[in-house]
Amino acid sequence: xxxxxxxDIGPTSAMGSWRSMNPKASPTTHTLVVDESLRxxxxxxxxxxxxxxEKRELIHAMGAIGVDVVxxxxxxxxTRAVDDAAALLKEISDARLPIRxxxxxxxTEADVAAIAEVSQRGGASVxxxxxxxxxxxxxxxxxxxxxxxxxxxxAAAKAAERAGLPFCLVTEDTTRASPSVLxxxxxxxxxxxxxxxxxxxxxxHAEPSGVEALVGFARNxxxxxxxxxxxxxxxxxxxRGLALANALTAANAxxxxxHGTALGVGERVGNVAMEPLLYNLGLAGRRPRTSLSALRHYxxxxxxxxxxxxxxxxPLVGERSRSLDEARTARCALAQQQKTEARATVxxxxxxxxxxxxxxxxxxxxxxxxxxxxxxxxxxRYDLDLVGTRQGCDKGDCxxxxxxxxxxxxxxxxxxxxxxxxxxITTVESLKGPPDLDPLLDAFDRCAxxxxxxxxxxxxxxxxxxxxKHPRPSRDTIKRALSGNLCRCTGYGAIFDxxxxxxxxxxxxxxxxxxLPGEHVPPPLAPQQEKAPTKEKAR
Ligand code: FES
Ligand code: FES
Numbered sequence: 148x149x150x151x152x153x154x155d156i157g158p159t160s161a162m163g164s165w166r167s168m169n170p171k172a173s174p175t176t177h178t179l180v181v182d183e184s185l186r187x188x189x190x191x192x193x194x195x196x197x198x199x200x201e202k203r204e205l206i207h208a209m210g211a212i213g214v215d216v217v218x219x220x221x222x223x224x225x226t227r228a229v230d231d232a233a234a235l236l237k238e239i240s241d242a243r244l245p246i247r248x249x250x251x252x253x254x255t256e257a258d259v260a261a262i263a264e265v266s267q268r269g270g271a272s273v274x275x276x277x278x279x280x281x282x283x284x285x286x287x288x289x290x291x292x293x294x295x296x297x298x299x300x301x302a303a304a305k306a307a308e309r310a311g312l313p314f315c316l317v318t319e320d321t322t323r324a325s326p327s328v329l330x331x332x333x334x335x336x337x338x339x340x341x342x343x344x345x346x347x348x349x350x351x352h353a354e355p356s357g358v359e360a361l362v363g364f365a366r367n368x369x370x371x372x373x374x375x376x377x378x379x380x381x382x383x384x385x386x387r388g389l390a391l392a393n394a395l396t397a398a399n400a401x402x403x404x405x406h407g408t409a410l411g412v413g414e415r416v417g418n419v420a421m422e423p424l425l426y427n428l429g430l431a432g433r434r435p436r437t438s439l440s441a442l443r444h445y446x447x448x449x450x451x452x453x454x455x456x457x458x459x460x461x462p463l464v465g466e467r468s469r470s471l472d473e474a475r476t477a478r479c480a481l482a483q484q485q486k487t488e489a490r491a492t493v494x495x496x497x498x499x500x501x502x503x504x505x506x507x508x509x510x511x512x513x514x515x516x517x518x519x520x521x522x523x524x525x526x527x528r529y530d531l532d533l534v535g536t537r538q539g540c541d542k543g544d545c546x547x548x549x550x551x552x553x554x555x556x557x558x559x560x561x562x563x564x565x566x567x568x569x570x571x572i573t574t575v576e577s578l579k580g581p582p583d584l585d586p587l588l589d590a591f592d593r594c595a596x597x598x599x600x601x602x603x604x605x606x607x608x609x610x611x612x613x614x615x616k617h618p619r620p621s622r623d624t625i626k627r628a629l630s631g632n633l634c635r636c637t638g639y640g641a642i643f644d645x646x647x648x649x650x651x652x653x654x655x656x657x658x659x660x661x662x663l664p665g666e667h668v669p670p671p672l673a674p675q676q677e678k679a680p681t682k683e684k685a686r
Pocket of ligand 2: 596597598599600601602603633634635636637
């Protein structure tokens, strides 16, 4: 039977992932990454040049996240740049870090000589990444002729060859250069011994389709000139917000090395951020996966060293991403613990049968027949008609099914009913209505803390346990306690307000809101405000 093209279209795995539908995206090469933080990153006006010890520490962090190649600077820039680059090279070699070193140079013999000095002092080879402007606008402003460019490239490449250093021609602004100029520059570089070419989107000009076309053009050029062993680099900037998409496209198009910087530091709005670059290349199977904790350590170190703050919303490494992961980890640990407890408590039955259990349910002692496979949630909702406890995800993710077992919040969807034998279960039905309205119900009502209400029973039970332990919890304590309860409607602020208000009502610091049904319901509390001065005082 033949398969039509359309039948190939669909999720790539049983999980139903539409992550990548590009058949060309299947990983055929191992993509290397080049960390440019200590070279291009330092061109950002918003970062400080770290001390040498900080740079050393950063190099080790780069090794820990799997960076393959690091740029150790632009040695010709200053005496300090030569000293730092030589010290970093020595550190890489002494610590036997699995990282290769590159250094940047203008296409001049003097700049290449500075790298040669670094190589000698550091006792290891350094790849020369020599850059030259390749776009018409640069040639116009600098009054450079094509012949002048060709001479400079040849001179720099020959200088590297004499020093025994590998040479990469970096055509700045490649994405705005004409094919004819690129062909001329590449030709002279290859004739002079270049082992790689670096394609640059220096001002964030390109879109992914343009990147694909440019890489294809370069690869065809190399094939046509018998230079298949010459490799390609991609170096992109973030001006249009396309840096990561372009970098991944370049990797899919077959570029061997992709450049990035810690936290995306760099000129104007920056470079490709190394953290999502590594993470996504790992997800795409183009290189080993990097652990999030190592990435976060690296970005924390970079933030400190460059005095560059991490955005709260930065993907993977920002505060928001970290707190979501913590909540997820806590839920997994809780679910695992409950499963372990359930396994330890219940003897595995040889066959499915009925078993008696005794419970204290919302203050009443009951006896009940259940099956070993019945969850506590199923027993409450479907056997005992206590439908206040919600069935949400049914796998320990959402917290809607939270009840108290011996006073502690538990997810009833992943707790076996049989494991609750001789234990005390408290559900949302235990919270009192008027006239002795439970402060939590009162406060949730007054703060409009429920919208669709699906999550509310779980929230109320978690909050009940919290207020028993912490009668006056801080905002942070409330947030932590509720981190396993998800709400798709409210945005949480009103829920936190309600729990705070309930604590105050319980402590007698706020009056209760409603008494009997039909009684006046006061509006939600406004934030406390300064009283307006009286006329006398104002005078
Ligand atoms: S229903 Fe139990 S955690 Fe979602
Ligand atoms: S109020 Fe709708 S899910 Fe929370």
